[in-house]
Amino acid sequence: MSPLYCSIKYTWETCLNNNPDLSCCNFNITFFCLQLYYQVLNFGMIVSSALMIWKGLMVVTGSESPIVVVLSGSMEPAFHRGDLLFLTNRVEDPIRVGEIVVFRIEGREIPIVHRVLKIHEKENGDIKFLTKGDNNAVDDRGLYKQGQHWLEKKDVVGRARGFVPYIGIVTILMNDYPKFKYAVLFLLGLFVLVHRE
Numbered sequence: 001m002s003p004l005y006c007s008i009k010y011t012w013e014t015c016l017n018n019n020p021d022l023s024c025c026n027f028n029i030t031f032f033c034l035q036l037y038y039q040v041l042n043f044g045m046i047v048s049s050a051l052m053i054w055k056g057l058m059v060v061t062g063s064e065s066p067i068v069v070v071l072s073g074s075m076e077p078a079f080h081r082g083d084l085l086f087l088t089n090r091v092e093d094p095i096r097v098g099e100i101v102v103f104r105i106e107g108r109e110i111p112i113v114h115r116v117l118k119i120h121e122k123e124n125g126d127i128k129f130l131t132k133g134d135n136n137a138v139d140d141r142g143l144y145k146q147g148q149h150w151l152e153k154k155d156v157v158g159r160a161r162g163f164v165p166y167i168g169i170v171t172i173l174m175n176d177y178p179k180f181k182y183a184v185l186f187l188l189g190l191f192v193l194v195h196r197e
Contacts, residue, residue: 036193043192063089063158068102069168070113071175074133075100078115079160082169085113087158095119095129095153100160103131106145111157114140120150128152 057066070083078100079085087102095101097116104111114131117139121127128150132139141149174181 039193039195043189046192061086061088061158062091063087065102065111065157068111068113068157069171071110071172072133074135075113075115076135078134079113079163080165082166082172084164084167085160086162088161089156089158093159095127095156095159101131102157102160103151103155104157105143105155112140112143113160126152 054066058064060066066087068085068087070079070081070085073081085102095116097119099116100113101116102111102113112131114133114136116129117132118130119127120129130139130141130150144151170184174184
């Protein structure tokens with residue numbers, strides 16, 4: 001009896017009852033292990049492809065984070081909570097008043113999306129700037145680290161070049177509700193492992 005015929009015809013129970021040498025059962029276990037190995041390898045390829053795309057976007061845009069999600073309502077009505085922003089950060093492009101920048105403050109891990117309010121240029125060409133959220137009453141000096149009154153170009157993660165409304169709401173839900181995040185990740189992993197082509 002061929003192993004392929006054996007794996008199709010017999011289930012685990014019939015294999016144990018009708019085949020004392022267990023050759024059919026060994027084939028089923030081997031086939032299952034190979035299939036599981038293939039699915040894990042497929043999952044690894046998906047993850048590595050996503051990382052390569054992310055690194056490629058970093059190189060093309062010049063930004064350490066080419067895509068960010070707006071996490072607060074401080075930029076309404078321009079951007080709403082959950083909007084997905086596309087960023088660039090080319091060194092040769094000067095920062096202008098009115099431009100929307102994403103910046104990182106020392107001591108805070110989450111970047112902030114606000115508009116450039118004022119620019120201060122020194123004699124040596126160094127530029128410092130002040131930001132403010134469109135929906136905020138005051139500028140961002142209260143957000144900056146103690147004693148800092150201006151941001152510098154080194155603080156900028158990127159500048160907004162485009163957006164897709166509300167697509168990032170899933171990210172916000174995952175941060176606000178960790179159980180939701182684990183459920184989504186579990187379901188995605190399960191789908192990749194059991195999905196057959």
